[in-house]
Amino acid sequence: MSVSVRTVRLGAVGDGSVGKTSLFFAYTTDAFLTGYIPSTFDSSMRNIVVSDRAVMLQMWDTMGGEDFDRWLPDLKRHCPHAKIILVGTKIDLREDRDMLLRLSQRGKKPITMEEGEDKAKEIGAELYIECSSMTQKGVNQLFEEAVKCVLSKEKRGKKGKKCIIS
Numbered sequence: 001m002s003v004s005v006r007t008v009r010l011g012a013v014g015d016g017s018v019g020k021t022s023l024f025f026a027y028t029t030d031a032f033l034t035g036y037i038p039s040t041f042d043s044s045m046r047n048i049v050v051s052d053r054a055v056m057l058q059m060w061d062t063m064g065g066e067d068f069d070r071w072l073p074d075l076k077r078h079c080p081h082a083k084i085i086l087v088g089t090k091i092d093l094r095e096d097r098d099m100l101l102r103l104s105q106r107g108k109k110p111i112t113m114e115e116g117e118d119k120a121k122e123i124g125a126e127l128y129i130e131c132s133s134m135t136q137k138g139v140n141q142l143f144e145e146a147v148k149c150v151l152s153k154e155k156r157g158k159k160g161k162k163c164i165i166s
């Protein structure tokens with residue numbers, strides 16, 4: 001019996017230090033990367049089943065720019081068919097007292113789910129998903145939803161790749 005395996009490519013772009021490399025590491029190893037963190041995660045593949053479809057997930061990490069205003073137009077220009085998921089990383093820090101204190105000293109606070117969802121709409125992303133590589137919360141769901149986005153697009157007769165923004 002032969003099973004057709006669909007390849008889905010999934011990339012992470014975003015500012016440096018937002019947690020892209022840690023996210024790939026958390027997803028592929030179920031662990032939080034501590035100590036030395038390489039600037040990018042070596043490209044990696046994983047076989048998964050999503051919505052009864054066998055999928056080979058190809059992941060690639062990027063160094064990330066410092067400038068949201070630059071990398072988003074670049075992404076849209078170079079990957080015009082990619083579906084975009086906006087990712088809110090490090091959500092464990094919402095409950096971190098030191099972080100909350102540091103933010104409040106600058107008159108800031110963590111963004112809310114609603115603010116993330118509004119931003120996703122504003123930039124034309126399919127979804128806003130929050131996660132934490134440290135606690136694993138939302139990590140599996142993120143990758144599953146990313147694959148579902150690609151598969152659902154195919155059902156509508158179009159082909160596309162996947163990109164993630166965090």
Ligand SMILES: Nc1nc2c(ncn2[C@@H]2O[C@H](COP(=O)(O)OP(=O)(O)O)[C@@H](O)[C@H]2O)c(=O)[nH]1
Pocket residue numbers: 015016017018019020021022023033037038039063064089090091092093131132133134135
């Ligand atoms: N608290 C917390 N820290 C995180 C999380 N993910 C990454 N970090 C930290 O954020 C920093 C940057 O992470 P990294 O994965 O190198 O970000 P990248 O530059 O976007 O690849 C590192 O110190 C990580 O330990 C998370 O989910 N929670």
Ligand SMILES: [Mg+2]
Pocket residue numbers: 017020021022038039040041061062063
């Ligand atoms: Mg990195």
